[in-house]
Amino acid sequence: MKIRMIAAALLAATPAFAQDKPVLTVYAGDYIASEWGPGPKIEEGFEAFCDCDLEFVTGDILPRILMEGEGTDADIVFGLNTDVTARARASGLFAPHGQDISDLSLPVEWSDEIFLPYNWGETAFIYDETRLENPPASFDELLDAPDDLKIVIQDPRASISGLALLLWVKSVYGEDAPEAWAKLAPKVLTVTKGWSESYGMFTDGEADMVLSYTTSPAYHIEAEDDMTKHAAIFPEGHYFMAELAAQVKSTDQPELAQEFMDWILTPEFQRIIPLANWSMPAKLPREEWPEVMRDLPRPEKTLFYSEDEAEALRKPALDEWLRAFSQ
Amino acid sequence: MHVIRRDPAGILIASLLAMLILGTLAAVAWQARGLSGLGLWDWRAVRFTLWQAVVSAALSALLAIPVARALARRRFPGRAALVTLLGAPFILPVIVAIMGLISVFGRNGAINDGLRFLGLPEISIYGWQGVILAHVFFNLPLSVRLILQGWQAIPAERFRLAESLGFTPADISRHLERPMLRSVLPGVWLAVFLVCLTSFTVALALGGGPSATTVELAIYQAFRFDFDLGRAAMLGLVQIGLSLAAMTLARWITIPAAFGAGLQETQGPQGPPGWRRGTDMLAILLATAFLLWPILSVTASGLPRIPLLPTEVWTAAARSVVMAICSAFLALLLGLTLALAIARGTGNPNAHWIEMAGMLPIIASPLVLGTGLFILLRGWFSIDAMALPVTVAINAIMALPFGLRALIPAARTLRSDYGWLADSLEMQGLARLRYLTLPRLARPLGFAGGLAAALAMGDLGVITLFATDQPTLPLKLYQLMNSYRMADASACAVLLMAISFALFWLFDRGGRLA
Numbered sequence: 001m002k003i004r005m006i007a008a009a010l011l012a013a014t015p016a017f018a019q020d021k022p023v024l025t026v027y028a029g030d031y032i033a034s035e036w037g038p039g040p041k042i043e044e045g046f047e048a049f050c051d052c053d054l055e056f057v058t059g060d061i062l063p064r065i066l067m068e069g070e071g072t073d074a075d076i077v078f079g080l081n082t083d084v085t086a087r088a089r090a091s092g093l094f095a096p097h098g099q100d101i102s103d104l105s106l107p108v109e110w111s112d113e114i115f116l117p118y119n120w121g122e123t124a125f126i127y128d129e130t131r132l133e134n135p136p137a138s139f140d141e142l143l144d145a146p147d148d149l150k151i152v153i154q155d156p157r158a159s160i161s162g163l164a165l166l167l168w169v170k171s172v173y174g175e176d177a178p179e180a181w182a183k184l185a186p187k188v189l190t191v192t193k194g195w196s197e198s199y200g201m202f203t204d205g206e207a208d209m210v211l212s213y214t215t216s217p218a219y220h221i222e223a224e225d226d227m228t229k230h231a232a233i234f235p236e237g238h239y240f241m242a243e244l245a246a247q248v249k250s251t252d253q254p255e256l257a258q259e260f261m262d263w264i265l266t267p268e269f270q271r272i273i274p275l276a277n278w279s280m281p282a283k284l285p286r287e288e289w290p291e292v293m294r295d296l297p298r299p300e301k302t303l304f305y306s307e308d309e310a311e312a313l314r315k316p317a318l319d320e321w322l323r324a325f326s327q
Numbered sequence: 328m329h330v331i332r333r334d335p336a337g338i339l340i341a342s343l344l345a346m347l348i349l350g351t352l353a354a355v356a357w358q359a360r361g362l363s364g365l366g367l368w369d370w371r372a373v374r375f376t377l378w379q380a381v382v383s384a385a386l387s388a389l390l391a392i393p394v395a396r397a398l399a400r401r402r403f404p405g406r407a408a409l410v411t412l413l414g415a416p417f418i419l420p421v422i423v424a425i426m427g428l429i430s431v432f433g434r435n436g437a438i439n440d441g442l443r444f445l446g447l448p449e450i451s452i453y454g455w456q457g458v459i460l461a462h463v464f465f466n467l468p469l470s471v472r473l474i475l476q477g478w479q480a481i482p483a484e485r486f487r488l489a490e491s492l493g494f495t496p497a498d499i500s501r502h503l504e505r506p507m508l509r510s511v512l513p514g515v516w517l518a519v520f521l522v523c524l525t526s527f528t529v530a531l532a533l534g535g536g537p538s539a540t541t542v543e544l545a546i547y548q549a550f551r552f553d554f555d556l557g558r559a560a561m562l563g564l565v566q567i568g569l570s571l572a573a574m575t576l577a578r579w580i581t582i583p584a585a586f587g588a589g590l591q592e593t594q595g596p597q598g599p600p601g602w603r604r605g606t607d608m609l610a611i612l613l614a615t616a617f618l619l620w621p622i623l624s625v626t627a628s629g630l631p632r633i634p635l636l637p638t639e640v641w642t643a644a645a646r647s648v649v650m651a652i653c654s655a656f657l658a659l660l661l662g663l664t665l666a667l668a669i670a671r672g673t674g675n676p677n678a679h680w681i682e683m684a685g686m687l688p689i690i691a692s693p694l695v696l697g698t699g700l701f702i703l704l705r706g707w708f709s710i711d712a713m714a715l716p717v718t719v720a721i722n723a724i725m726a727l728p729f730g731l732r733a734l735i736p737a738a739r740t741l742r743s744d745y746g747w748l749a750d751s752l753e754m755q756g757l758a759r760l761r762y763l764t765l766p767r768l769a770r771p772l773g774f775a776g777g778l779a780a781a782l783a784m785g786d787l788g789v790i791t792l793f794a795t796d797q798p799t800l801p802l803k804l805y806q807l808m809n810s811y812r813m814a815d816a817s818a819c820a821v822l823l824m825a826i827s828f829a830l831f832w833l834f835d836r837g838g839r840l841a
Contacts, residue, residue: 030802035639036810057711058798066554067358067702073709087554150434155537157548189434190453191536193547196808200426203813205435219811278811322368325536 021053024256027065027072029079030058038276045272046263052256065248066091075251076260078118080244081160082304083167085115086311094246097261104265104283107302108240115244118264119279121213122238122302123164124231125151132208139172139236143183150189152198152207156318161195161241165211166317167310168239171303177317181324191325214238214299218292219278230297237301242282337668338677340661341684344724348691351699352563358702359557362564368537369558372545373565375538379455380523383462388515390463391470392508394614397607398471399478400598409615410475416618417468418778418831420785420801423820425532427621428452428461430628437624457533458541462526466519468618473518477511478504496599517573518732521689524570542566546694556698563695570690574683622824629821636818640803644822647800650719651784651830657723658779659772662730663738667764670738671746682735689728696721715797722783729782730775737771766841773838777831784827800826 024046033039033056043054057074062084065072070093080088088094097116104110106120125142127135132149136142142149154162173180189207192198202210209232220226245264247257263269267288270281274293286294305313356362365373398410416424431437432452439449452460481503489499525543534540540548542562549558598607665685672678700717741764749763765772787801798806800823807816 030798031806031809034798034803034806034810035637036806036812060551063550063554064701067556067698068705071706155548157552158544163552185536188536190457190533192532194805194809196805197532199811200808200813200816201429201433204429204433206429206433216811223811322537326371326538 021051022253022256023053023055024050024075024253024260025055025057025073026076026078026260027061027074028056028058028077029061032056032079032277033058038272041272041276042269045268046260050256050259052253054260062088065093069093070250072248072250074248075253075257076245076247078245080115080246082115082117082240082242082244082307083160083163083310083314085112085244086307088246089114089307093248093250095249095251097245097247098258099261099265101265105280105286106240106242106282108304110242112244112307115246116261116264117242117244117282118269119273119277119282120240120242121215121279122240122299123161123168124212124214124216124233124238124299125209126202126212126216126229126231127209128202129228129230131205135209135230135232137232137234139180139234142187142232142234143180145187147186149187149209150207151184151187151209151211152189152201153191153211154195154198155191155193156321158193159195161211161213162191163314164239164241166321167305167313168303170313170317171239171305172236178320178324181321182327185324185327188325213241213279215279215293215296218274218296222275222290222292233297233299235300237303238299240302240304243277243279334668334671334681336664337672337681340664341668341681344684344687344727347724348567348687348696351691351696351703352560352567354699354702355556355563355695356560359555359560361557362561363555363557365558365561365565368540369542369545369562371538372540372542372562373569375455376524376526376541376543376566377569379458379462379539379541380520380526383459383466383523384516384519386459387463387466387470387519388474388512390614391467391474391515392512393606393610394467395471395474395478396504397598397610398475401604401607401611402597409611410472413471413614413618414468415622415828416464417466418781418785418827419465419622420787420820420823420827421465422787422801422804423625423785423824424464424621425461426817426820427625428457428464428533430624431621432457432460437620453533454535455539457535458526458539461533462519462523464618464621466522467614469522470515470519471614473515474508474511477507481507496603520573521570524573525566525690525692542569543692543694546692550694550698559695559698563692566692567690574686574690625817625824626821629817629819632814632818633822636815636822640800640807640815640819640822643798643800643803644826646715646797647784648826648830650715650722650799651780653719654722654726654783655776655780655830655834657720658726658730659776661723662727662734662775663764663768663772665727666731666734666738669735670742682731685731686728688724693721693725718786718799719783722786723779725786726775726779726782729778733771733775733778734768737768741767769841770838773835773841776838777834780830780834781827784830785823 028039031037039056043056046052046054061077062080065074065077066087068074069091072093077088077094094114096113099116101110101112101116104117106117107122110117129135136145136149153165156162156166169180169184170177190201192201195212198207198210199212199216201207202212212231214231214233217229217231220229245261247261251257265283267284270284271288273279273281273284274290280293281289398406419427429436429452432450433439434449434451436452442449451457485503486499489503494502526541534544542565546559546562546566549555549562598604662685665681669678669682669685672681697717700721704713704717745763745767749759754763785801787799787805800819804816804819804823807813807819
């Protein structure tokens with residue numbers, strides 16, 4: 001009984017909602033819905049006009065929804081990544097978004113009728129100019145750098161950015177990817193499960209460079225007034241990553257779900273993205289980007305595999321990676 | 328039959344445990360429509376897992392000998408407090424421990440700074456050596472504790488007799504200490520081996536790359552990357568198979584019992600004078616530095632920012648504390664029931680099976696357990712409503728094997744000392760529980776509860792599978808890191824560690840005062 005009362009008290013600490021309003025259940029990665037992610041602003045913005053209650057359910061969304069199948073409670077899935085859409089699509093759980101995607105502010109072509117991008121960025125190695133005075137100016141230079149230049153990367157079997165690196169190397173080096181990995185491996189200090197562990201090691205000074213995103217310096221500039229962190233821009237090109245939203249076919253709130261999908265590409269929603277998600281908005285004229293994002297150095301070339309190519313390359317590229325790191 | 332008639336509760340809990348561990352595995356396999364074969368990399372992971380567990384366990388046990396001996400035969404002010412403090416890494420949340428180890432042994436850590444200053448080559452914590460270093464860091468306290476108990480179990484009279492017979496330290500070692508070590512060390516090794524077999528987070532951060540993949544990590548990857556539940560279940564089966572094989576091979580080995588029963592301040596032997604005093608002090612100093620330096624280092628970097636942590640972190644902390652306390656009481660309820668059943672049935676084969684079932688959680692994969700429960704329960708309950716209760720339950724079960732090590736011997740002693748008397752007085756049921764069992768077992772109960780609370784507090788594993796909008800403190804820590812807020816994350820780590828220690832201390836203290 002006591003435990004129940006304590007639990008009730010704890011529950012009361014989270015915002016109460018009116019019971020008569022319809023609920024839109026949005027599955028999202030847990031950083032999205034945390035108070036430091038874009039979730040709270042998205043929730044507030046949508047609830048201001050939808051006359052509903054938007055509820056984020058956080059966790060490992062793709063494995064979870066694949067396990068739940070059509071019995072899922074989700075109305076919307078928010079925060080899926082490019083490169084894994086093939087498996088999500090094959091499940092047949094998602095419905096078309098119905099949006100006009102002819103003039104997105106993406107550096108790649110986008111014609112997907114199910115998965116709607118709401119932000120994007122590119123993989124990049126981040127360095128601190130006070131610790132690394134002569135950063136490699138190209139991917140080749142990085143591979144040929146002395147082995148005491150230490151980088152941290154993420155495991156492609158556990159992390160989406162790690163998988164993007166796999167595809168990045170493949171798209172730059174193609175058949176020569178194994179040799180590229182062989183050159184890179186001695187410089188890899190460690191491989192972490194997720195992005196956050198790697199990034200923490202970098203900011204702690206353990207590593208000289210970290211696999212992250214071209215947009216990462218924006219956080220340091222905007223939130224910490226720290227101008228020393230930069231993305232090393234490589235002429236070979238950088239690999240594109242976007243986060244996607246999709247509506248679930250079996251939703252019991254089809255109108256609400258559609259209303260939410262309709263809202264994603266509006267300027268009102270897109271303006272939330274840059275400084276809450278620390279990534280580029282998917283549909284917003286460059287003039288409307290925050291200054292810090294506009295001023296970030298941009299790669300000249302953006303690399304991207306189609307969903308089918310990425311799915312076909314995943315296993316063989318992973319095998320090359322595993323071999324290089326097991327020498 | 329005797330045991331079944333008298334201990335329905337013990338048998339029930341033991342069967343439930345076995346069903347839970349094996350049933351969740353079956354559920355994962357069922358969802359996948361069968362088990363999948365393992366690839367080359369999976370077998371490499373199996374090999375690495377075995378190898379690192381063997382080495383970590385051997386190193387932990389060997390390094391613990393000089394430390395335990397020094398603590399057993401030297402008296403100095405603050406000795407009891409030091410013994411308690413040296414236990415800290417065992418209940419340290421893994422993520423905090425890794426931060427601490429990196430801050431001391433990392434590329435930018437204190438040791439390498441010193442080596443660079445002296446012009447010596449640097450050491451690297453990343454790779455297999457990092458995994459083993461971390462495992463020794465976690466398990467040295469456990470090993471020291473177990474071996475120290477062994478030393479203290481040698482009756483002081485024997486040392487006095489040895490002294491009066493003019494034994495040299497070498498004679499004492501041959502006649503008293505080595506026989507004790509021979510009986511205690513295999514059990515110490517087995518306990519650490521089992522703990523290291525299911526290691527997950529350590530290999531993730533310090534393994535350096537795919538050559539240091541453990542089975543538990545491979546399970547995570549099968550689940551996450553390939554969504555291959557069949558392979559995850561197969562790996563879980565291999566992991567349980569390995570543990571059971573190790574436990575069967577070592578059936579004549581008993582894990583030393585008196586794991587928890589605190590340090591009795593008896594007048595133990597005084598160690599030999601001379602240079603051995605120096606080496607003993609050195610052993611204690613080195614162990615103290617190795618075990619406490621990383622903790623202090625993390626504390627120093629995170630402490631100043633704790634007051635600046637946002638409200639949400641404190642809300643999550645409160646939620647985690649409530650969950651940890653619930654886990655601890657549940658673990659005590661389960662543990663006490665099992666321990667009493669085992670004590671009553673000593674010598675009876677059924678009691679042996681109950682004890683084996685109680686040890687099962689140590690070898691189960693938390694990921695398979697969590698996924699299996701998710702599959703089993705989702706048709707019946709709302710997942711968001713059950714996320715927290717299930718996490719509480721899993722954490723209680725995961726802490727059970729450690730609690731049982733403290734509770735079983737105490738329950739046996741209670742049975743042999745007071746059992747007949749209580750029976751002849753027909754003292755049964757609640758009265759017996761209240762006036763005999765609880766007061767006599769207060770200390771091991773406090774210790775076991777503290778252990779369960781601290782381990783539950785630091786657990787991240789299960790809750791990330793069960794999506795929830797009510798984050799725990801370890802999850803908040805990850806959210807901070809995921810939002811670039813590394814300084815806040817290290818403050819959050821210190822808070823997490825402080826609460827874990829405080830919970831352990833409160834329970835342990837409560838048990839001692841009761």
